[in-house]
Every structure is written in structure tokens, then in C-alpha cells.
Amino acid sequence: MAMQRRMKVAHHDVFPAGAFLKGAVESVGDFNASPREDGSRPQQVDKDTGLPLWQVTVLDADEEASRKETALSVKFAAKQQPVPPENKSGMPWTPVEFVGLTALAWIDDSGPRPRLAWSFRAEGMVAPGSPLKAAS
Template structure:
């Protein structure tokens, strides 16, 4: 029998080599709700807390990650948009200097499900977190925002 609810996981267990944030924190559009007059979609609300859902897309830095795990989306339920840590300047041999934003998830949970959108079904994971912070700061920021994971 499959688990029917989320369970807590450590950031370091899911992402042992860390993650790099891609883009910005974005609101999750509610595709089940009717469109607004301007054609946009309202923001999806978390079923457990009633808080707005935000999405962060990260690149798994683990060399062993498969192609399906390289880009991972993690949702965050919060009254206000989570603020990521500042980017850092990194020098990559042969590519020069580039700006990267490394983050760590606070209060990370996972939910397994069967993804049957390909040639054959596979086990996939849905991730949700309470917040984001700079790597190594999750223990200090548990959670970093007082409203994380709590209904208004």
C-alpha cells in the first residue's frame, strides 16, 4: 500500500550535493479556478493551510541525478512571497565568473506518486517546503518566516 500523505525529509538526504535556484520565486497558478477578467489565473492555495502557494525551480547539483531529477520544482505555502538568499559570484574554469544562487529548503516534505505521462509509469516525487534559506542556515531558520506553514 502506498503512503497517502507527505512525510518530512532532510534537505541533505534529497539533495546531497545541494541545489541551485533557477529564475525567481513564482506564484503557482490555479488552473482549476476560473480565469480572471484579464485572462490571468488566481494563485493556487495550499489545501492544508489555505496559504498561497509559491514555486521554486532548482537544479540538483548531484552528478548522479538522472535526467528526470535534474530540474526539480518545490512548492512553498506562505502568506508572502519567500525571499531567496543573495546570489554569489562563482568562478568556473573555462567559463569565467558567473552568478549563482544556492539555496536550502526548510521544513522539506515529500509525497511519492506514480507519473504515468511517459512511455511507462515511474515513481515520482512532489516536494513542499516551509521556506528557503542560504545553504547551511536551515537549522537556524526553522522556519525563517513566522507565517510558514500556518493558516492566517
């Protein structure tokens, strides 16, 4: 049995202390494509599904997370822009749980020495404690 490139992971395995959205859902720009006349980039599409890619910035609440691991991106391949859960927390960041979360390991060699890094994708996002529903 061959190991898949992307591994399915549970939200609580990746974010045991919780996760918070910082900012809005944004389209992922395709920096391999030619810029448009106005200088903007077209939206990147998923190589497997052909769906547009979206991303959110996530704050990891784990006190043991390193500085480089405290803020990360989670991407979505979806026909329409994913909608985050309503923020009822009273905080500036929205508590969130990811549905259908996968992880892809890669080598980050941009610093003084290479390190293992992770790329995350999700099918959807819900408020913590909500019934988990995949994105349509």
C-alpha cells in the same frame, strides 16, 4: 500508526550534492479555477492551510540525477512571497538549503511507462551553512 501523506525529509537526503535556485520565486497558478478576464489564473491555495502557494525551480547538483530529476520544483505555502537567500556565489544560480522539507510520492504516467515521482514542499530557504530558520 498511520503513515502521513507527506514525509519529512532532510535537505541533504534529497540534495546530497547541493541545490541551486534557477530564476525567481513565482506564484502557483490554479488551473482548476476559471481564468480572469485578462486570461491569467488566480493563485492556487494550499488545501490544508488556505495559504497561497509559491514555487521555485531547483537544479539538483547530483551527477547521478537523471535528466528528469535535474530540474524540479519546490513549493511553499506562505502568506507572503518567500525571499531567497542572497547569491554571493558568483554563479548564475543561487545555492540554497530548504528548511522544513517534505516529500509526497506520486505516479507520473505521462511518459511511455509510469514512474514514481516526488512533489516537494518547504517551510523556508536559507543560504547553505546558515542557521536553519523556518519561514514565518
